[in-house]
Amino acid sequence: xxxxxxxxxxxxxxxxxxxxxxxxxxxxxxxxxxxxxxxxxxxxxxxxxxxxxxxxxxxxxxxxxxxxxxxxxxxxxxxxxxxxxxxxxxxxxxxxxxxxxxxxxxxxxxxxxxxxxxxxxxxxxxxxxxxxxxxxxxxxxxxxxxxxxxxxxxxxxxxxxxxxxxxxxxxxxxxxxxxxxxxxxxxxxxxxxxxxxxxxxxx
Amino acid sequence: xxxxxxxxxxxxxxxxxxxxxxxxxxxxxxxxxxxxxxxxxxxxxxxxxxxxxxxxxxxxxxxxxxxxxxxxxxxxxxxxxxxxxxxxxxxxxxxxxxxxxxxxxxxxxxxxxxxxxxxxxxxxxxxxxxxxxxxxxxxxxxxxxxxxxxxxxxxxxxxxxxxxxxxxxxxxxxxxxxxxxxxxxxxxxxxxxxxxxxxxxxxxxxxxxxxxxxxxxxxxxxxxxxxxxxxxxxxxxxxxxxxxxxxxxxxxxxxxxxxxxxxxxxxxxxxxxxxxxxxxxxxxxxxxxxxxxxxxxxxxxxxxxxxxxxxxxxxxxxxxxxxxxxxxxxxxxxxxxxxxxxxxxxxxxxxxxxxxxxxxxxxxxxxxxxxxxxxxxxxxxxxxxxxxxxxxxxxxxxxxxxxxxxxxxxxxxxxxxxxxxxxxxxxxxxxxxxxxxxxxxxxxxxxxxxxxxxxxxxxxxxxxxxxxxxxxxxxxxxxxxxxxxxxxxxxxxxxxxxxxxxxxxxxxxxxxxxxxxxxxxxxxxxxxxxxxxxxxxxxxxxxxxxxxxxxxxxxx
Numbered sequence: 001x002x003x004x005x006x007x008x009x010x011x012x013x014x015x016x017x018x019x020x021x022x023x024x025x026x027x028x029x030x031x032x033x034x035x036x037x038x039x040x041x042x043x044x045x046x047x048x049x050x051x052x053x054x055x056x057x058x059x060x061x062x063x064x065x066x067x068x069x070x071x072x073x074x075x076x077x078x079x080x081x082x083x084x085x086x087x088x089x090x091x092x093x094x095x096x097x098x099x100x101x102x103x104x105x106x107x108x109x110x111x112x113x114x115x116x117x118x119x120x121x122x123x124x125x126x127x128x129x130x131x132x133x134x135x136x137x138x139x140x141x142x143x144x145x146x147x148x149x150x151x152x153x154x155x156x157x158x159x160x161x162x163x164x165x166x167x168x169x170x171x172x173x174x175x176x177x178x179x180x181x182x183x184x185x186x187x188x189x190x191x192x193x194x195x196x197x198x199x200x201x202x203x
Numbered sequence: 204x205x206x207x208x209x210x211x212x213x214x215x216x217x218x219x220x221x222x223x224x225x226x227x228x229x230x231x232x233x234x235x236x237x238x239x240x241x242x243x244x245x246x247x248x249x250x251x252x253x254x255x256x257x258x259x260x261x262x263x264x265x266x267x268x269x270x271x272x273x274x275x276x277x278x279x280x281x282x283x284x285x286x287x288x289x290x291x292x293x294x295x296x297x298x299x300x301x302x303x304x305x306x307x308x309x310x311x312x313x314x315x316x317x318x319x320x321x322x323x324x325x326x327x328x329x330x331x332x333x334x335x336x337x338x339x340x341x342x343x344x345x346x347x348x349x350x351x352x353x354x355x356x357x358x359x360x361x362x363x364x365x366x367x368x369x370x371x372x373x374x375x376x377x378x379x380x381x382x383x384x385x386x387x388x389x390x391x392x393x394x395x396x397x398x399x400x401x402x403x404x405x406x407x408x409x410x411x412x413x414x415x416x417x418x419x420x421x422x423x424x425x426x427x428x429x430x431x432x433x434x435x436x437x438x439x440x441x442x443x444x445x446x447x448x449x450x451x452x453x454x455x456x457x458x459x460x461x462x463x464x465x466x467x468x469x470x471x472x473x474x475x476x477x478x479x480x481x482x483x484x485x486x487x488x489x490x491x492x493x494x495x496x497x498x499x500x501x502x503x504x505x506x507x508x509x510x511x512x513x514x515x516x517x518x519x520x521x522x523x524x525x526x527x528x529x530x531x532x533x534x535x536x537x538x539x540x541x542x543x544x545x546x547x548x549x550x551x552x553x554x555x556x557x558x559x560x561x562x563x564x565x566x567x568x569x570x571x572x573x574x575x576x577x578x579x580x581x582x583x584x585x586x587x588x589x590x591x592x593x594x595x596x597x598x599x600x601x602x603x604x605x606x607x608x609x610x611x612x613x614x615x616x617x618x619x620x621x622x623x624x625x626x627x628x629x630x631x632x633x634x635x636x637x638x639x640x641x642x643x644x645x646x647x648x649x650x651x652x653x654x655x656x657x658x659x660x661x662x663x664x665x666x667x668x669x670x671x672x673x674x675x676x677x678x679x680x681x682x683x684x685x686x687x688x689x690x691x692x693x694x695x696x697x698x699x700x701x702x703x704x705x706x707x708x709x710x711x712x713x714x715x716x717x718x719x720x721x722x723x724x725x726x727x728x729x730x731x732x733x734x735x736x737x738x739x740x741x742x743x744x745x746x747x748x749x750x751x752x753x754x755x756x757x758x759x
Contacts (some may be wrong), residue, residue: 068594073596096266166255172599173542175542175583176543177417177418177546186376186377193382193385
């Protein structure tokens with residue numbers, strides 16, 4: 001049955017993505033009809049993404065923050081997964097989140113000016129990190145930055161959600177939901193049910 | 204033209220309605236079934252096998268939209284009824300979606316399928332609270348066996364006093380986390396066993412085996428777990444004795460000049476017109492609270508307080524399962540290990556079946572007992588990430604390292620019958636069709652909250668004994684209604700003064716009115732309700748057929 005299922009899955013995906021893509025505001029990266037659909041005729045051409053909610057300057061900050069939170073390193077990060085597009089789309093549909101995001105970005109710029117005399121986007125990468133670390137690491141928290149920590153936490157939540165619900169995020173974790181199984185999957189370490197002597201993970 | 208009279212009108216097509224329809228149709232009775240919503244088309248309406256990035260809101264749903272429960276999500280939205288509201292009395296919280304699609308919640312249910320036992324039926328004799336059920340396990344046992352054969356349940360024979368064994372398909376294999384937690388449970392002295400899961404581990408009765416995609420709660424395209432539209436309704440339709448009317452929202456049961464059931468008035472939701480359909484008997488199987496709402500709305504000069512409500516107990520004695528995450532943590536043994544398909548049956552691979560108050564009904568500082576569903580490992584989304592510290596490459600690496608390790612413990616604890624917990628009709632609020640809506644009155648009782656506290660300690664102990672790291676104990680249980688296991692508003696019993704239905708689920712006051720859902724249960728026990736709805740409905744349906752044969756109800 002698994003083979004039949006995989007086939008059906010592809011069909012559903014092709015139907016679903018084509019129909020759904022027609023109603024969407026032209027994403028460049030969350031690619032309905034992205035890689036997994038092999039049929040070129042159904043592929044949607046990546047368009048330049050036009051933010052639905054954020055201004056161009058705000059959107060650039062959202063992009064930058066998402067890339068700092070989940071960077072492109074040995075594996076693709078928030079940039080490749082189009083996380084900023086996801087955040088803009090979700091926030092544009094969620095009036096309750098618009099104010100916290102917008103005021104959070106304002107706070108970050110004015111805070112950067114207080115510390116370094118320039119708004120956040122004009123800081124060097126090292127300065128940007130030095131502004132964000134006290135907001136994102138509990139051990140580095142400083143008094144007086146509660147609003148910033150709250151905003152950063154919101155930003156991080158949306159970045160994590162956007163990244164790990166993308167195909168790139170699924171691949172990052174080798175998410176088992178990418179496959180079907182012909183039998184009920186079974187623990188491969190039957191000789192070591194305590195799991196005290198597993199092969200060391202690759203670092 | 205003479206009006207058409209069916210043998211039986213059945214309201215609802217879920218576990219209870221579906222089983223009643225199938226059993227009655229196969230016995231040759233002419234059945235008209237009313238379903239409040241439409242038929243689902245698996246190809247169009249089931250959005251399983253779509254990845255989050257194929258969904259407009261990544262499966263999270265429109266932030267502006269409403270959701271009434273964990274199953275009411277972007278994948279299944281089309282199936283849930285958002286048009287018929289309910290209200291809550293001051294102080295009550297109730298969170299609760301209703302599925303009006305054909306097949307009801309069986310389209311998406313959790314599939315855990317343990318039998319009730321005498322420890323449940325005779326609980327009152329054991330601990331002195333409330334009353335015993337009006338039947339013994341020996342009477343219902345054969346019906347469970349037939350239902351298990353019909354639907355297929357994967358499990359093992361476990362010889363536990365609280366959980367009678369049945370006939371099972373091969374169980375799900377244990378995952379790494381199951382073996383680790385099983386050892387922890389052994390050290391603490393609590394059971395850790397394969398759950399009873401109605402998900403086919405091998406082809407069964409013409410239904411294909413599971414393909415382990417892990418998306419059961421968004422519906423199954425091949426029918427590899429029990430649902431009414433895959434397992435029951437096709438058999439009924441094959442008899443040609445069924446007429447299924449969809450978008451037919453039952454309004455009230457009609458009565459004849461003697462106050463007996465004569466049919467059902469419903470709203471055709473397409474035309475918004477009221478339609479009447481007539482039958483020699485009526486089965487109400489709309490789901491506990493909805494069934495009671497229909498009966499309370501069935502007022503006539505014979506039944507000024509709702510049909511079959513001379514006892515005044517219709518809508519009373521509402522019970523529910525307290526759900527909640529008792530404890531959460533992770534297993535360091537699995538840090539950095541390759542990902543593993545832990546998600547193939549969500550929480551129903553293993554369970555910790557009731558272990559409390561088994562030798563003595565008063566061993567604990569609460570009576571009765573609860574069960575726990577452990578779950579964890581690689582899930583579709585790494586929820587634990589939100590609780591990790593930091594950002595950047597180290598954060599990203601830590602998420603991957605922790606991915607196989609999370610563990611949660613979900614409690615399923617029954618409430619005790621209470622005069623405070625009931626549903627009635629809202630005196631002011633009506634649905635868009637002018638029908639008074641259900642009003643909920645509910646609070647967790649002290650006994651159930653003691654179970655919740657108890658479970659937090661035990662689950663933390665199990666996790667630690669398993670070598671795990673405890674991250675958090677549950678701060679509060681879910682809002683009432685969350686489990687979708689409401690029971691008890693048409694309880695069955697021998698005394699017509701105290702119970703709405705008799706031991707067969709037949710209304711005491713109205714001999715040709717039957718109730719086939721969890722509302723007839725005296726309590727919700729520590730087990731889930733669906734398989735018992737199926738078994739009790741099979742018994743009720745055969746009783747109804749017998750009554751037809753005896754001439755109690757006129758054949759059409």
